[in-house]
Amino acid sequence: MPQVISGRGVLYPTRLPTFQRVAAPAELADFIRWFWIPRWDIPLGRSSRQHVLPFPASNLVVEPNGVTLQGPTTRASYRDLRGKGWAVGALLRPAAVASLCDEPSGIRDSTITIDAPELHGAVVTAMQSERETDATAHAAAAFASWAEARLTPADEGGLLANAIEDLIASDSEIIRIDQIAKLVNITARHVQRVTHRYVGVPPLAIIRRYRLQEAAERIREDSSLTIGQVAAELGYADHAHLTRDFRQVLGLAPADYRRGLRADAQSDAVDLRLAP
Template identity: 55%
Template sequence: MDGDPTSRDSQQCAGRGRGVLYPARLPTFRRVSSPPAVADLVRWFWIPEWDLPDGRASRQHLIAFPALNLVVERGDLAPPDMVGLSGPTTRASYRDLTGRGWAVGALLRPAAVPLFTKDPLALVDQYLALALPELRNPVVKAMCGQGPAQQRHSRSVDAFTTWLADRGPAPDEEALLANRLADVIDLDREVLRVQDAAVQVGVSVRTVQRLARRYLGVSVGALIRRRRLQEAAERLRFDATLDIATLAAELDYSDHAHLTRDFRTTLGITPSRYRGDAAG
């Protein structure tokens, strides 16, 4: 990989094409870089908006980054102006959008986890509604205000940032080390096992495992598998001629069958079927 995989620019930009399985089906969608005030807490903000005719639905499939997301949202299927905390996921997921709505979400970095829970394992595959009017109200006001979408989005991110920056003390050294661990796993394709991550971060395997339990909510192995699956899906979408066996080798799967098994387990379909669906 070119450049320092843990630089701030890399943190903000890398992986933005991953996670969404069928980008062509997205409603209006924007990702906004994390402002400096919360750069240690948020990887980026994401803002979808949709306005669908009566009787129409848009199903959004995700193979999400295994991290917490804090979301302010408004839509026909949610209580008015709710705030939700989404835990790390272990499988692909989807949501059906109907009517008119929007969301303003923050993809949280590991250092933000202690602000919301002492046990991220308890949030795996969970979505919790939170009573946070001090966050909800200014974000709703910004999104429902006057002006073009870009201005409303900027105001909503500013409101979200102000609230989050005041949420608690600055991350300590251990929390920042957890950030570095997550960055190394997600951005460095040479990291294929927990020992590799430990070497890159400069700590013991035991320390890596402890950081994962406290700040990530999923194992290092799960993070590595998710990174490889996201990359595999992205490359299959954009290269119709890519041989799946070649892709498996380039992503350090032992063979074509292991990549297919991971696809089936997490996405419920084979790589070939996914490529056909994504092109349709």
Template identity: 55%
Template sequence: MTEVDLRGVLYPSRLPSFHREPAPEALAHLLRWVWVPRWELAPGQRLVEEILPFPASNLVVEPDGVTLYGPTTGVSTRVLEGSGWAVGALLRPASLSRLGTAPASIRGGACPVVDADLHRRVVAAMEDADAQEGGRRAAALLIAWVAECGEAASSAALVANDMEDLIATDRSIIRVEQVAERLGTSVRSVQRMAERFIGLPPLAVIRRYRLQEAAQRLRGEPGLSIAEVAADLGYADQAHLASDFRTVLGLTPRDYRRRHDGAR
């Protein structure tokens, strides 16, 4: 398995057994990776998992079915008990149009995906006595399903991928106008594209990626001041970063850093 990418994971020390399997290069326009957590907790033990999700949708296979989860507007919290697992694909914008679901229609929610064969095969893989090998096979099955589902991605969907890549990788992008300029289109076109293919306003997508990196740096670089993190990510000042943190995470950067240190 490859090294785990922990962007979006607010408290890594709370994670159950977990890895992310990258998408094959030929399918990178459809999904970023497949994530496979497993947990087996003692009776009465509870694990609170808090995630700042990517601004995207996830296709998830669990013991009780297959579900398409839409983009979220805040932190996702899940309480784990007993034993269980999940196999999920983080989808690119180009995937959603092929699945026939408008992401905005499931923003903050989910819809079932009826595919008994996919479910049966993933469940069988995850029941393999060799847990690591079973996880690999389950991930491969889900990747293949995404690759085979629907028609080829449209040119408009691929431009939406370009928009997402630009926002995700360029720290200088902090305004929608910058995205429009770099893509050679209008602000209104960017807004329509984000709504159609991601299901969130473009400014929300920008802020989500910046906040993910801010959280990662706050917990991974204790010697870096909050003001330095804000400046590195293009915020006008520390107060603007703190405002975004409070709005989305419900706490300040300083409180998040303290809470993370206490969770280790």
């Protein structure tokens, strides 16, 4: 399974000492976008705060102490890392969530424990490999084998939810529910029902999160773009509209985010993001 290189969701790349994404095998394309595997080793007495802007989806995560299902989020968050550790997560497609949770909206912005001893044991064993590259490949393969055996076949609603997610993720011109409804030939109300059932957040929240992922990526990767240009390219009414969304979700304005990136580039501080 090859490593996936993507800038999406990585708010501060210079804070990533060890983080890998591994593509899911083709047979799991309806269930998992990719596996994400961070490692950290923080000196005694110090901590590393990881600011995250996750994708609008759920994640199944294996860590040394167990397996959890992290529900969809409506805001940015952070986690303080200490000591030495790792995680192996799977960014789930909407069709996969039904196998693990009856009501994804019920775990919005929260985490629940999943009883999956076989998955936990296989991934922990893989992560104990002496070579880090071997551990990453083996852990992703073990996770994939478990998922292929455990996740139930995608139903019609799950596949429709996948199609809606793909449209939003791939077309930055989609900014309204009626655009989605027309493209998949269903009513706007049906779009809302499907995303509620299989993602756990409203369709407008999914659109907004993907556009903010794109905005952050463009601000980070192209310093020649003005905030107004980024806003126009992503369908925002104006600079102020993007700034309002950015501030509400991330807690800072786009200009402040850009200044933080510059400060990071000039600093030798090393940090690690734990996010899918």
